[in-house]
Amino acid sequence: METLQPHFAEFCDIKSYSSFENKLLRMSEMIFRFFVNGLRSDLILIDVFSTWNFYFAYIIAILCIVFKKQYILVLRGGNLPARFRNSKKMVHRIFNDAKHIIAPSHYLQAFFEKEGYTIHYIPNIIDLEAYDFKIRNPVAPAILNIRGFGKIYNPQMTVRSINELKEDFPSVKLSLLGSDYADGTLTETEDLINEL
Numbered sequence: 030m031e032t033l034q035p036h037f038a039e040f041c042d043i044k045s046y047s048s049f050e051n052k053l054l055r056m057s058e059m060i061f062r063f064f065v066n067g068l069r070s071d072l073i074l075i076d077v078f079s080t081w082n083f084y085f086a087y088i089i090a091i092l093c094i095v096f097k098k099q100y101i102l103v104l105r106g107g108n109l110p111a112r113f114r115n116s117k118k119m120v121h122r123i124f125n126d127a128k129h130i131i132a133p134s135h136y137l138q139a140f141f142e143k144e145g146y147t148i149h150y151i152p153n154i155i156d157l158e159a160y161d162f163k164i165r166n167p168v169a170p171a172i173l174n175i176r177g178f179g180k181i182y183n184p185q186m187t188v189r190s191i192n193e194l195k196e197d198f199p200s201v202k203l204s205l206l207g208s209d210y211a212d213g214t215l216t217e218t219e220d221l222i223n224e225l
Contacts, residue, residue, distance in 0.1 A: 032154055056085055063092050072099050072128070079106025079181075083116070090123035104132045104148075108181040110140045169200040177207030178215040185214075185221050192225045 037043040044066055047058040067073055073093055077086040083106065093100040102123065106112065113120045124130060124146055131149050132138040138148040172191065176182035184205055191203045209215045 032156065036154075052081060056088065059085060059089055060092070063089060067092070067098060068096060070098065072101065074101050074103060076103050076105045077109065077123075079108035079112040082106075083112055083119075087119055087123055090126070094123075094126050099128045100126075101129045101131060102127045104130065104137045104141070107134075107136070109137060111181070113141075113144065167200075168198055169202075170194065170198055171202045171204075173204045173206065175206045177210065178205070178218060179208075179210030180212050180214050181210075182207070182214075184218045188218060188221050188225065 034043055034045055044062070046062045047055045049055040049058055063073075067089075073089070075086045075089050075093075077083065086102070090100060090102070092098075124141075129149055130141065130146055131151050132141065133151060133153045135150060138150045141148050172187075174184065174187050176184065176187075178184055184207075187203065187205070191201055194201045205218065
């Protein structure tokens with residue numbers, strides 16, 4: 030949203046919420062802003078994540094339904110298929126009333142289309158002008174992965190990808206940074222690194 034908001038501002042009035050880290054404060058602000066600004070809005074965009082923040086999206090979508098406000102869901106959580114399996118009624122409730130559902134990945138699009146939803150694929154955008162091009166010779170990629178060590182983030186896939194890149198770029202370096210979800214993934218990742 031930080032990237033999209035300036036682009037939307039070129040042709041419409043847009044407001045976004047919330048920047049609070051505390052979940053209770055964040056939810057409180059989102060509900061407050063729904064009543065202050067949302068009721069006067071023509072359209073509400075709701076980012077849908079797969080973990081705790083899913084409930085934020087659910088509550089705002091329900092408010093949109095109750096107050097007959099059109100909303101668009103933007104699927105952000107890579108683990109939304111698991112959320113769907115665990116919370117089918119909740120997901121159906123907010124998906125069925127959405128004006129549109131947008132997915133930034135073909136993975137999420139394919140999963141939810143199999144479940145019968147119409148999903149519009151719109152990839153995340155990157156403002157390339159914000160990054161200077163630098164010719165690197167020789168090429169020596171250094172990659173930082175900040176997704177965390179939980180099964181839902183599949184850090185072993187990143188390690189295997191780097192192993193494939195080593196064939197073309199022997200000096201490739203990978204740094205993995207993130208929380209240990211205590212599900213055994215950190216140990217499995219370390220074992221894979223040692224194996225490869």
